[in-house]
Amino acid sequence: MSTERYNPREAEPRWQKHWTDARSFEAREDPARPKYYVLEMFPYPSGRIHMGHVRNYTMGDVIARFRRALGYNVLHPMGWDAFGMPAENAAIDRGIHPKAWTYDNIATMKRQLQSMGLALDWSREIATCDPGYYQHEQAMFIDFMKAGLVERKVSMVNWDPVDHTVLANEQVIDGRGWRSGALVEKRELAQWFLKITAYSDELLSALDGLTRWPEKVRLMQKNWIGRSEGLRFSFALEDAAGKLLDERLTVYTTRHDTIFGASFCAISADHELARRLSADDAGLAAFRRDVAALGTSEESIERAEKKGHALGLFARHPFRPGVRLPVYAANFVLMGYGEGAIFGCPAHDQRDLDFARKYDLPVIPVVAPKGTDPAHFTIGAEAFLEKEGDNTVLINSDFLDGMSVPAAKAEIARRFEALGTGERKVNFRLRDWGVSRQRYWGCPIPVIHCAACGIVPVPAAQLPVTLPDDVTFDKPGNPLEHHPTWKHVDCPSCGKAARRETDTFDTFIDSSWYYARFCSPHASAPVDKAAATYWMGVDQYIGGVEHAILHLLYSRFYARAMTATGHLAIKEPFESLFTQGMVIHETFRTQSGEWVFPADAVNRDGGWVHARTGEALEVGGVEKMSKSKKNVVDPDDIIARFGADTARWFMLSDTPPERDIEWTEAGAEGAWRFTQRIWRLVNDAAGYSGGDAADAALELRRAAHKALQAVTEDLSALRFNRAIARIYELANALGTALAAGRAGAAPVREAAEFLVLMSAPMMPHLAEECWQAMKKRGYVVDTPWPKPDPALVADDQVTIAVQVNGKRRDEVTIARDMPSAELEALVLGLDSVTRALEGRPVKKVIVVPGRIANIVG
């Protein structure tokens, strides 16, 4: 029968309006129903959505619609991570106010997201730059202060000279600012810190409970937190003349077993002792400047040469009377870890060995493979590092000789503890979270600096501290600092003139609790307890793996801090995490190396040329879509050409969701053809009046129920690409049945209905349109997910392979419940088996019911 083509341009906005008018996706707490909270990482309003957003939000939407059909009360909200530097950059570059720029972008991107037909509860929309949102952030910060989770300290910070701001360690990548790409310098500033390290152990151990997180992400967080068990102890110090000093030098080590191999001590250039001594030591002062200049720059990435400056002090070996170790300031010792001081054991640490060779210090091996003669065990250019499973013993180590490494560690720890100069200590790589930023477009830090009272939190009644709108961006640095009046306030405590904090929060704070705010976006408290208790935690969180450490670790910390201050009652915010792959695309460039938009590249006679200039083009690699390489495809264009359903379908087809997906024109056209194919099949099925041969009907019903079973399982497990393959199979089966004309109207309609309902999470507009074409009552969006009939899912005839010595030689179709003995007799009688045996006697027959029969001969 002839049917008009399905026209998404007309149908999609119509259904979007229907869902909005019917408030289909507005969520309300309902204790009687099981809840399901699905959340995708909210976007930064950069201007327009890109294909990565399309993929991310489509996945979340499929889950939301699928869970809804399964009867869950689904919460699926959306908002904007709206503070951040690009808004200020736009202000600086183009003179647009950050607020105007941000809200314009939000309007554009909201329209784009709506055109995708997402099942979102827009009534819960939040923007982090809205005072209605950030006032709660400020209130909670003050609560955190009271709970001892906030600290102000002078610290060495990473200064981004382009953005004029401080970066967290995590925002420094290869010595460069994560956004500006500028080489980062070191500076000292008074900063606000959130004490995430108070939860180091907890954040680490709780990872074990996150069984529905990717193993990879858990491992990355584990390494980031970096727990190590070691010993902290102190050396007695003496001067060059051997006179004992009052001061002792405290070091941290995990290799206390190698204490007898120690040949020097080294402290960080930023160590308090080094600072003090540099006052009277010009050489040391110069050395400290050199180290600071190197900072986190490229040279250190390329493993700068180990360098030190002798302090003229000596550490007395704790177990070797008369032996003393020279103390250096060294460029490879980090102030931020342990005590900022170490003892060097060159034989068993490559850094220490490099250092010892340069300064001609002794190299004494103290650990060697069992059975090695200590007299002949020497160290060359490489330190001897233990590998797991090595069978080693201590040598050259006095009372430790002959012990294993763990036994030696235990003995040394015991002796230090007995002496009272050392203790076992667990250390973490994780540092406290510096949250101060010298920027305008962020949440103001709600404190006041008073000459008389010191730091005074802004009283609750005076919150929010809102950003002034009248700012200028004509000079570098923080506009809040330059503002004529904003920072001048009276001290809430003494009433005298005081100064507002002009720093704003790291935007990672904004995104560390938005998931909780979505539970009650209009509540007067940061979080409504009842709402959060009902909705939290997030049942399925979806986003890019680039947030594996920062955002996810901060959010885990925030959930705990909020719980500690009574705002929440959970620990882990995200029960299940899924990290989706990127969208990649072919690249094209001209002979002169300029990138060309794929839309401008045309294939002519087997080669690629520029559509307008005709210039020959080179095909580059398939890479992540990026504006700089111009290999981008605009979602608006795709939706205008094919409709949202096609774009959504393509994003889920073929490639597993965790892998990178390549956007191809051919693939998009394939998805488009399939939307039309479903439309035709459904229309044919709706008017079907074919025969009703029982076997044909049963075959189609089986195919439909099997597909339903498989798609249900695949969608539950987020295997979208497999679910789609199953839907194709059912479409093929239905097409075959329609062409044969023997299946009967009821089975055909059932198959068509399943086809529509199963594809609805991916192609919701088309599904509604098909539902109407089939004259079904109501709407797909309100229709429960069908249940497969187990009797139809299981075949009663099975085809099993017949193997001889593990090689497939034949196949037989038998009743599913045929007894093994009967099957054995059957396969032994096959000609193909007799031939393959070549006269050998049968030794054994292995029968796996329903799968295989293997004859061993």
Place this chain on the structure above:
RNA sequence: GCGGGCGUGGCGGAACGGUAGACGCAGCGGACUUAAAAUCCGCUUUCUGCAAGGAAGUGAGGGUUCGAUUCCCUCCGCCCGCACCA
């Protein structure tokens, strides 16, 4: 350097230790059409054979097993994370 992951047709990819290559894309052939588009049907791992069939085949090599893409070991290649953390 340390840690993790991945290698399957021309391409994206399927495959509870049990018939490798489902499904899609591309390609080839055919039907419909004045023609094209659209659509529908068929073929499509390689080698060999007229065919029935046979042989090889999941990065390479070995092992466990009646049977290995799947489990174990060694190596090669690619990707990602951390990177002086004592």
